[in-house]
Amino acid sequence: MSAAVRTALLLAAALLLPGCATLGENQRRQAVALAEAARPAALTCDREDACARPSPLRELGDRALAETAAQAAPRHYALLLEYGQDALVARINLIRSARESIEVQSFIYAEDDSGYFVMRELVAAARRGVRVRVLLDQMFSVENTRLAAALAGVHQNFELRLYNPTFNNAHTNYFQFAAGVVLRFRNFNQRMHNKLLLVDGVVGITGGRNYQDRYFDWDPEFNYRDRDILVAGPVGEAMRANFEAFWAHPRAVTAARLDDVGRQLLAHDGPPRTLEQIGLEQPAIKRPDRVEAVLAAADDAEALREGLAAHAIPVGRVDFLADLPDKHEGGRTRADASHGLRALIEGAREQVLLQTPYLVLSREARRMFRRMQRRPDAPEVVVSTNSLAATDAFPVYALSHKYKRTYLRELGFRIHEYKPFPLDAPIDVLATGALDQPPEERAEPPRAPNRAFGSARAETGSPSGPTSESTFAAVGSGARRGPLPLRSAGVRVGLHAKSLVIDRRVGIVGTHNFDPRSDNFNTESAVAIYDTAFVDALSAEIERDLQPENAWVVARRVQDWTPVVSDINYNLGKLFEALPLFDLWPVRYATSYEFVPGPDCAPAPPDTDLFRACYRPVGDFPEVDVPTKSIYTRILTAFGAGLAPIL
Known part of the structure; x- marks a missing residue:
């Protein structure tokens, strides 16, 4: 595609995409300033451990580090999380057990029951004194830009960044999606597919699960048979170093600097004053009974110890x-x-x-x-x-x-x-x-x-x-x-x-x-x-x-x-398979x-x-x-x- 054609298409896209006018650099700085000024610093906890809840899963990390030091060799604990409910309970328990830091990476973050639930817990952790950093791939993670604007100013301990935003927006609509494919094909397809929840740099969860109901057995029609692994021990240092590389990369953009989020901040002179206004603290959760059941399970340290932590496998090299x-x-x-x-x-x-x-x-x-x-x-x-x-x-x-x-x-x-x-x-x-x-x-x-x-x-x-x-x-x-x-x-x-x-x-x-x-x-x-x-x-x-x-x-x-007919069919099928686009051989x-x-x-x-x-x-x-x-x-x-x- 020639440069002239590409430029013409880009101009046409800018004219056709509703509400997609880009902000100037001064406007972006103003939006960031509004978000930062709105962030409260008050904490809900005055303890040094940020009022962390007891957690046998978090304890695995301390045990692994102590054994590593004693043996002068890496020591870890590994736990497969096969059931979606186990994976969600483990995440909530670890978030509530955090004393210093939480890092989250995800390819998809949906605004559904599980998404609201986990985000609410992350915000609560920030408010009690934990540094929370959330890095989401932009493509499938933001529907409600007002929610992103609210999170941009929710607390001094909380920061949201989006990776590789299309046209510098948090939300990609249909027209932007099409324009991205046509105008920026390779860049548009370069996504951050990593998934990570890392607590205090010592206990991490990674695997196939994104943040969406169907990954946690919460969808009545279609759910994923997925797998996560919880790993506790010194490998957390490598996980954190990798997260830091993404966090510091120019493609990881602070939410307030994105044009559609910035417009929300500028239009309302800052983020929504309370999270109730955008539904995070009192979200329209379809099944609050499930949330309460997971919370009860996540706070039951003894049941977690017997049901999950006791089955963690001690391992060496990770x-x-x-x-x-x-x-x-x-x-x-x-x-x-x-x-x-x-x-x-x-x-x-x-x-x-x-x-x-x-x-x-x-x-x-x-x-x-x-x-x-x-x-x-x-x-x-x-x-x-x-x-x-x-x-x-x-x-x-x-x-x-x-x-x-x-x-x-x-x-x-x-x-x-x-x-x-x-x-x-x-x-x-x-x-x-x-x-x-x-x-x-x-x-x-x-x-x-x-x-x-x-x-x-x-x-x-x-x-x-x-x-x-x-x-x-x-x-x-x-x-x-x-x-x-x-x-x-x-x-x-x-x-x-x-x-x-x-x-x-x-x-x-x-x-x-x-x-x-x-x-x-x-x-x-x-x-x-x-x-x-x-x-x-x-x-x-x-x-x-x-x-x-x-x-x-x-x-x-x-x-x-x-045998003759069989060989002919096989070779014709092989020939059609070799064609770059068409494969219409019927047998x-x-x-x-x-x-x-x-x-x-x-x-x-x-x-x-x-x-x-x-x-x-x-x-x-x-x-x-x-x-x-x-x-x-x-x-x-x-x-x-x-x-x-x-x-």
Whole structure:
């Protein structure tokens, strides 16, 4: 695109986008001054520890540091947070336990029940004397600029910054989104995908979860099967150093300096006087009973000790693999997240156990797995990912579907696709609100167990028992309005965990999706732990998601054709797959298979006679209720293939 055309489009966008006039530098300074002048300094606590609440999770950090000093070697405690309710309770408890500082990073921060709830706790921590810094990626984090203006002046101990704001605004409307794609494509797609909650520099939580109801089992229709890891110990120093690099980067902009937030401050001569005015202290929370239940759990130190802290695994070496914001300026190093993860994977000798919501590999990753597959000691690669019925990213799945032959035949993957109604999933169904519907709207009476502190019930991380089939496949009807219509109604679950186990010697949990976006556009982070007990616990959780009741197996389609016809079909399919944009060959190499229980049957790999005897094909897109699903998916596959680098 020529400079003249780009300039013309930028001018047109400026004229067409309502309310998008930029502020001058003097106006921005005035807005910042108004916010700073409004910040109160008074504290609600006069104790040196900022009235921190007792916390067995926070105590893990002190214990780890003491043991590190005594042993002159790193000592940590690691806890997998599988249930959304556990992850939320742990966050609230740690925020309330903070004595000095809290750092928060997130890709998404929604203005819903969980978002308001956590933000209210962060503000309360600032008011009692804790330094709170919140850094959010701008793209999907601010809807209400008045709320951002209020937070800009809420307290001297609280600061909000937004990373890489589009057109220097906190909120991106439809027209700005389109203009960003056209005018600033690469910059627009460079997002901060990191997630972190770090308390006092000694206890951190990272993983797949953003701040939105569906990450904490609070959505009645669609929730994520996700995973966080709580790590306590000296690795907190590396986490804080990485946060500081982002916080100090020019792309991290103070909220008051953004044009739409600044206009709010200038128009009202400062931020709203009280948080009640913008709904933070008395928000329109749909389910206040859930908030009260989490607060009670977060303040019950003894229950937390038994339900979560007691199951933290003592470990030694912990590495924090993290990108720096310089990645977006072309300053990548061999120490960044993608390079670090690929180095670990390529060193595998026996097995790579990979879990990702989006099975779309970058060019570098495909080359790496091809090299590994050619080795005499090629490791087994087992993949847990989403089915079309479970995903909320339909175009990404379409692209993944395009390369199934490559993954199975050339890279040697064994692929398991997550079902939308898994029978054994770490989801607190009572918390979703789906069971609050009138009984006549349910297919059968629910039998959902309460999952408070559920992820810690199995000491080694093994499944804590199957969830009732009626819970997921029968309650509620709203799930039919999910990403794609399904044949059954219920509380739909989509996989969002990003984890890796290599040779049963190192376990990794983080934000990296092992896809082109994570490699080339997003900044990412991950925790790598070298400990047998932790690796066993993480492996058990991923293997839970591979079980027949939770996933379909993707394998080569069996056709009753002559060898000549079969070879022709295979080669034509391979040819179409190689085309950069179009892949309309109607007969796919692979399809999905369902396990059929029987006296002589057991789960088996696809290349065995037992598999052919005990599994039945269920189509390319099981459970999806779209009459023209094959055509629809292939159309998106054809046009989505060219978007591989950013999907």
